[in-house]
Amino acid sequence: DADVTQTPRNRITKTGKRIMLECSQTKGHDRMYWYRQDPGLGLQLIYYSFDVKDINKGEISDGYSVSRQAQAKFSLSLESAIPNQTALYFCATSEDSPFGTQYFGPGTRLLVL
Amino acid sequence: QKEVEQNSGPLSVPEGAIASLNCTYSDRGSQSFFWYRQYSGKSPELIMSIYSNGDKEDGRFTAQLNKASQYVSLLIRDSQPSDSATYLCAVTGYSTLTFGKGTMLLVSP
Numbered sequence: 001d002a003d004v005t006q007t008p009r010n011r012i013t014k015t016g017k018r019i020m021l022e023c024s025q026t027k028g029h030d031r032m033y034w035y036r037q038d039p040g041l042g043l044q045l046i047y048y049s050f051d052v053k054d055i056n057k058g059e060i061s062d063g064y065s066v067s068r069q070a071q072a073k074f075s076l077s078l079e080s081a082i083p084n085q086t087a088l089y090f091c092a093t094s095e096d097s098p099f100g101t102q103y104f105g106p107g108t109r110l111l112v113l
Numbered sequence: 114q115k116e117v118e119q120n121s122g123p124l125s126v127p128e129g130a131i132a133s134l135n136c137t138y139s140d141r142g143s144q145s146f147f148w149y150r151q152y153s154g155k156s157p158e159l160i161m162s163i164y165s166n167g168d169k170e171d172g173r174f175t176a177q178l179n180k181a182s183q184y185v186s187l188l189i190r191d192s193q194p195s196d197s198a199t200y201l202c203a204v205t206g207y208s209t210l211t212f213g214k215g216t217m218l219l220v221s222p
Contacts, residue, residue: 005196033209039123040213040214042201042212042213043157043201043212045209045210048208048209050208058209090157091157101147101159101162102147102159102203102210103159104156104158105156106155106156107129107154107155107156109154111173113136
């Protein structure tokens, strides 16, 4: 089984809808991250969490919110989806170290119509 | 604003050649450096990490770091068509990674 899983893998939604992307990990890491990737723009950090009680905004948090339900679960919500949130979304985890390698989930491809 | 710059490519090399991928970064306080490989539509996977000035070798891959010049590179020896992917440079200060936009590598048979 994969160490970092994301659900759903693909999602089509309409403008204005609220949707949630979920991430689960079995690596036992405290640190979790949400990124979005657009063609030609690389990976952009949306939110990150260093433990269940710690949530931090990344560089592009507007229009998104997160919930850290447990050490192993970190969810990303789009409160009111808009077309320019169409992107590939990745969850990642890392060890509790400044030098910790990040391990990525398989990604969720989101299309907002 | 931390910046990580990479040539977007594509960098085209013939099979068996050495591919050289380059990355510069703006934050002098950066302490650790990573190269990730990403196939189209897939998630990034770690190839190399490097923390000290100099070279680090792992199989066909060599990472090179020069903190004075704020420069990190990845050399791929004996390039194979399966190496065709986008290579992402990532740099960290204390707690989060900043990614470059990636360089696309194409290895032709």
